[in-house]
Amino acid sequence: MHLDTFTVLAISSAISAILMLGTNHLRINLFFYCVHTLAIALETAWIAQRFHDTNLYWIAFFIILLKVIAIPKYLQWVMTKIDVESDVEPFIAAPLAMTIGVGMLGLSYLLSLQFSSLWTEVDSRMGAMAAISVFFTGVLLMLSRKIAVSQIIGFLVLENGIYLFALTQTHGMPLIIEMGLLLELLAIVMLSGLIVFRIKKSFEHIDVSRLTELRE
């Protein structure tokens, strides 16, 4: 494993995602999410600089604008409005979840060894490993947490993982598709924020696991 900028950025995004698993405090989760997405944006910029693709520069800029600044600010506003600081007891305790996350990193390394390295200058398998690990982390976040806001963050991390995989295995998808995805993501998050308000007003809590009460 040769450590160049590409690998360092990919692995730091994976590690920040894993660190997100270790705490239930929502603001710290958002902070790690910002760091994680920033690493992905820098990775995009690095690939753009390496392969002289200006489209990727635009994509990196919009990622920073939307995912690092706009969405976290919006989610912070939502959290302040509904007065929620930290998650209720998650299904898998935070320390255990973080250890499982690091285990997933190891598993993704083993998985990524099965691919073949697609680029000559850098080892794209490291990018694949980071992407698969981020994907698993997102899934783990969504599975173990109970609060709706955590589920949103988990979904965002998941989406980041898919994006990172596409980025490192190809040279990024076309500009139109990426823009479309980003805008769609923004719309989804805004809608989810509104729905969280409704859930809070109707149920007085945003604990998703207790929504099974609807059955009775």
Added chain:
Amino acid sequence: MSFNLELTSPPLMAILSSLIIWTIGALLSFVIKGRLIHQFFAAILFAGAFLLGIAVVLFFQHNSFSLDFLSGFYFALAPLSLHLDALNCFFLGILSVTICLLSISLPKYLHYYKERFNAGIYWHCLFAFILSLVFTLLSVNAICFLIFWEIMSLTVMMLIASDHIRQRAKHAALSYLAMTIISSVLITGAFLIYYFHYKSWNFSDWTSAGSLLMPALLLFFGLGVKCGIWPFQIWMAHAQSEAPAPVTALMSAVMKKVSIYAIIRLLIINNDSGVVLAYVILAFGTVSLVWGSLFALLERDLKRLLSFSTVENIGLILIALGLCLMARHLHCWDLANLALTAALFHSFSHALSKTGLFIGANGIEAVTYTRDLSFLGGLAGKMPWTTACFLINSMAIIALPPASGFASKWMIYQGLFQLATSHAQVVDRSIALIIVGIMSFAGALALACYTKAIGICFLGRSRSDVAGRAGELLKTSMAAQFVAASASLILGVCAPYIVRLFQPVCLIVLPKGADLHSVVALPLFTTVLLSLIFVGSVLVLLNKLSLRPRARLKKYITWDCGYGDLPARAEETGASFSESIARIFAPILQYRMITEIQGKDRRHFPEVIKFETVTSPLLEEGLYRPTLKIIQILSRGIAALQTGSIHLYLVYVFITLVVLVSIGIRL
């Protein structure tokens, strides 16, 4: 009858005479009665063990030896034949050392049982047990092994049930019997498959026995039931706490090692391709390690604590054996030698220290009539020798330098490091490092467990009025514990030299020996020795040079926050000590705390507070009970077939005849 050495050679004479003495003891136990019966038989036991020990030492001086005894006496399928080589000899050595230590500390403890058991039968079973142990170790073919294994199990069951009036002893004996039957079934199944594969009952004909996966797994689990690895450790807690004094120590120290010997003899010799088996052994060893230490921490009963701790140590030995198998697969002979030596060293060191600990625990039980930690405390003043020896023996079990447990654990760590830096696959190397982490975690758990045992038993104030009764029981038991403790210290410091003695054993199991003197780094143990000397000199300096003047020492009560006369029960109890850890592992332990506060205004003026911590054993509730229920339902269903009506039985016979005839016509 044929012997390789001459009949008059000293080692052979020594071993034969020890066997004869023990047989005489077994026969005499029916006739001799009287007050000094226990002392008399203990003397016979000691004599036999001593001669056995001399024989072992003399055998090791013959650099390479093997002894065969082939008799014409047939056990229906195979003759009674015995074989002695370096591997057996080592385990015979463990046996002799343990019995020597136990026999000199025995007699007074058995008077504690007085009318509750039949001394003659007890001694007879004990001698039969030891003789069957020896013959199991020496067996050459499967039939011999099975017969003596069964005799061993039965005698142990009778010994557990000696205190037969108590209900718990009966329950313990029955659960032990059930486990033993399961173990025998699995082992017999494995042996049968091997016989059909190799067409012979001799162990030496079973080349590469470990490569046949199915019988190897059956054999491993069968021997594992006897070892008490997870998930079969349940019977140990019951049996080992109810059995009388020396039996517990013998079971813990020696019977488990016989299973380890069988694993080495059958599964590791000639096995160069047993990777799956290696993974299985490593997995079960690791789980036993953690499970054993966790459950040991929660025990209230001193002897059950020690028996769960044995599960932990057997887990360590299994990790070493799994490492050895993996190294064989990779053809790293240095690593294989190191792992095997670590396993053997740990067996010996554990046997020694555990015997010392059990002798101490027996002493406590004999003077205070209780094993319950919540009634003990403050025994350090009345039993200083036991405290000091218990401390050093537990240092050996926790693997703190400079005791012997540290040397063997260090070797296992080194083996895992070497695996992690070798050319093995990524999965194997990461498993090695993960096991390193788990071993240090379990080591810290063991530290918690033994500090609880020592702290609650010996230190602080007495939690009931037992301290008045406490006192050192017997000079010889103190001597036995002292021998165990100092032996473990000496072993720990002189490890590089002791390791050389294991060479003949390794040469039998592995095709290529290795000079471990360089691996078990002499510098490391020199450091240990130098540190010991340094620590000692600093201590002497601090005390003798009056830098800490004793004149201005004032004795006063423990600080009690101004509350005044706090009773002794306000101290830390065992349950509160382990509560922090139990809470973290609550899902595994099914740990619950139930609080009930009664009073007019419950929060402000409580009158009665009831607090209860409950742990339920996960395996028993989750695995054993449902299995037993299913078996009972099935048996009831099958029992419905037996109606007692003759006509129905005739119908069964007729149907069977028809079926057999039709099958015969088809073929």
Added chain:
Amino acid sequence: MSEFFLTTGKWLSFGLFIFFLPPLMVGVLTKCKARLQNRIGAPIFQPFYDLGKLWRKGETVSQTTSWIFRGTAAINFSVMLVISMLLPWLSFKPYFAHADLILVIYLFALTRFFSVLAALDAGSAFGGFGASREVTLAMLVEPAIMLCLASLGCLYSTTDLNTIFTYDRVCTATQSALWLLAGTGLFLSSLVELSRMPIDDPTTHLELTMIHEAMILENSGPNLALTEFTHYLKMAVMWGLSAQCFLHALCYFVTINEFGRSLASLIMLLVVLIIVALIEGTAVKLQWKKVPEFIAFAIAMSLLCVFVVIAKS
């Protein structure tokens, strides 16, 4: 002849460092904290005065204690001296002996064994309480320390700490990343082992915050002086080790000669002290139930070390 003087000089200066650096460190730390809280604070040499005062005082010993209580202070002091001579916590340590990493970790466990027994010896509820929490934290943090040091050992294929921490080699990027991860893991574990914030508040003596303080509650006079000095030495050794890890990580970017290295070690130790002061001044003590979450970060760092070292080759 000059070699002999050089070695003697090294040993003498190292001895001076062992005895004078730890209390000085604690004084600096207290001063930093005070400054952060806009106070003037005690002078830097206050710990020396405190230790001297304690040494001259008389001692009160509980009646329920045995030889373990009085012996523990002396045993821990001597074992910690051995550890400080073995561990390469300063880059200019003269060579003592084969400093096996497993031996060092288990020597720490030995001191913990005796401290816990001494705490239980007095038969007070405080001692038992502190002892129980101490063994719980030790259980959680041992794997972190072991795996951090073990991955460093696997990287250089040895378990000798002197060989691992030597500066006579070229540092690649992967090794630098591993040193950084290991340093962070060791630093977080040291906060737990030494019972500093946010695990335990070393300045208060309330039941809610006592882990270390509860265990040494019964000590007084010279016993307390020895125990306190042992604790200061443990702080110096553990933070020194983390500082060395960070220095090794920096070695990828700059190379320093030997004398500069010694200076850099002391400066890095000062930096670590300032970080600790910042944490102590700003962090809130964690609820006992949340402490495993904090330790999980240390364990995650150590597992990442394992991952890097396995993936490297």
